Amino acid sequence: MECALPPVELAAPDIEARCAGNTGIDHVTSFDSGVPGPHVLINALCHGNELCGAIAIDRLLRREIRPLRGRLTLCLANVAAFRRFTPDKPQASRCVIEDFNRLWSEEVLAGPRDSVELRRARALRPVYERADILLDLHSMSNAAEPLVLCGQTGRARALALALGFPRWVVADAGHAAGRRLIDFGAFAQPDAVAGEGGKVALLAECGQHWAAATAEVAFALSLMVLRHAGLIAAEVAAHLMPPLDVQPQPLAQQLVEVTDVVTASGDGFVFAGDFVDRQAMPRAGTVIGYDQGRPVRTPYDECILIMPSRKTVRGQTVVRLGRVVTRRDG
Numbered sequence: 064m065e066c067a068l069p070p071v072e073l074a075a076p077d078i079e080a081r082c083a084g085n086t087g088i089d090h091v092t093s094f095d096s097g098v099p100g101p102h103v104l105i106n107a108l109c110h111g112n113e114l115c116g117a118i119a120i121d122r123l124l125r126r127e128i129r130p131l132r133g134r135l136t137l138c139l140a141n142v143a144a145f146r147r148f149t150p151d152k153p154q155a156s157r158c159v160i161e162d163f164n165r166l167w168s169e170e171v172l173a174g175p176r177d178s179v180e181l182r183r184a185r186a187l188r189p190v191y192e193r194a195d196i197l198l199d200l201h202s203m204s205n206a207a208e209p210l211v212l213c214g215q216t217g218r219a220r221a222l223a224l225a226l227g228f229p230r231w232v233v234a235d236a237g238h239a240a241g242r243r244l245i246d247f248g249a250f251a252q253p254d255a256v257a258g259e260g261g262k263v264a265l266l267a268e269c270g271q272h273w274a275a276a277t278a279e280v281a282f283a284l285s286l287m288v289l290r291h292a293g294l295i296a297a298e299v300a301a302h303l304m305p306p307l308d309v310q311p312q313p314l315a316q317q318l319v320e321v322t323d324v325v326t327a328s329g330d331g332f333v334f335a336g337d338f339v340d341r342q343a344m345p346r347a348g349t350v351i352g353y354d355q356g357r358p359v360r361t362p363y364d365e366c367i368l369i370m371p372s373r374k375t376v377r378g379q380t381v382v383r384l385g386r387v388v389t390r391r392d393g
């Protein structure tokens with residue numbers, strides 16, 4: 064039985080009005096302050112149906128945000144998929160041919176394959192390579208609290224915790240199906256290799272794809288990163304900051320390390336219950352689902368289920384399993 068889709072509260076922005084670009088690459092806008100400082104890149108629409116990032120970028124451009132130092136680049140990635148977005152079939156426009164956010168390895172980018180997404184990825188590659196700090200804005204199928212994925216570097220972890228929002232910071236190694244943009248090249252270099260000032264990338268899951276609050280989270284996180292990097296003044300960020308209805312107050316930020324990624328070996332993965340995102344399973348050995356009939360169990364007590372997927376496809380991530388390693392009271 065098909066589940067009812069959540070209501071579409073967000074409207075797709077007109078990306079030709081302000082976001083068409085000024086760099087020679089369509090839908091990439093960049094502003095240089097002329098003053099030394101980091102190059103911050105805010106990226107949206109890796110997935111064409113995730114409107115929040117495009118709305119945040121449109122809003123930054125509408126507000127005429129310009130960097131006080133360094134460079135600010137605003138990029139809309141899978142524009143071809145986004146153009147297929149319609150509110151009556153909002154889930155259909157995630158990609159045209161393949162997932163833009165699974166292409167970010169040298170073998171795939173420099174390999175012989177071709178697709179709409181690969182062509183766009185190859186065109187955008189130098190844009191991503193020039194950035195020092197990447198905020199990649201995404202959203203989720205299920206209604207759940209926002210989270211930030213920081214990959215495996217200590218510097219991305221530190222950035223996520225320095226922002227102080229959202230409450231959930233998740234350190235993980237990505238997906239079996241292909242490398243994500245945040246894991247691309249210098250962003251994923253080990254801290255010891257990257258050294259002081261190494262490039263850093265965060266992927267924000269801002270909330271449910273089409274919920275009004277999700278766009279506010281995307282805009283707020285953009286402001287937080289720009290303020291943290293010194294590209295905008297604290298007063299400007301405070302003035303523009305949308306009210307965020309976050310619970311609990313004060314915010315206790317926690318870092319969760321993903322220990323296991325459950326990948327469907329066939330199309331027959333079935334969850335053993337109606338689990339919600341970030342649900343903690345108290346006991347080790349609890350069966351959470353069946354992969355081709357084989358039980359999948361929690362490996363330890365207080366195991367957290369991260370982003371269980373309603374639609375399971377062979378070779379794709381079904382759920383990540385993690386544990387809380389740091390809890391900081393706000």
Ligand SMILES: [Zn+2]
Binds near residue numbers: 109110201
């Ligand atoms: Zn996404």
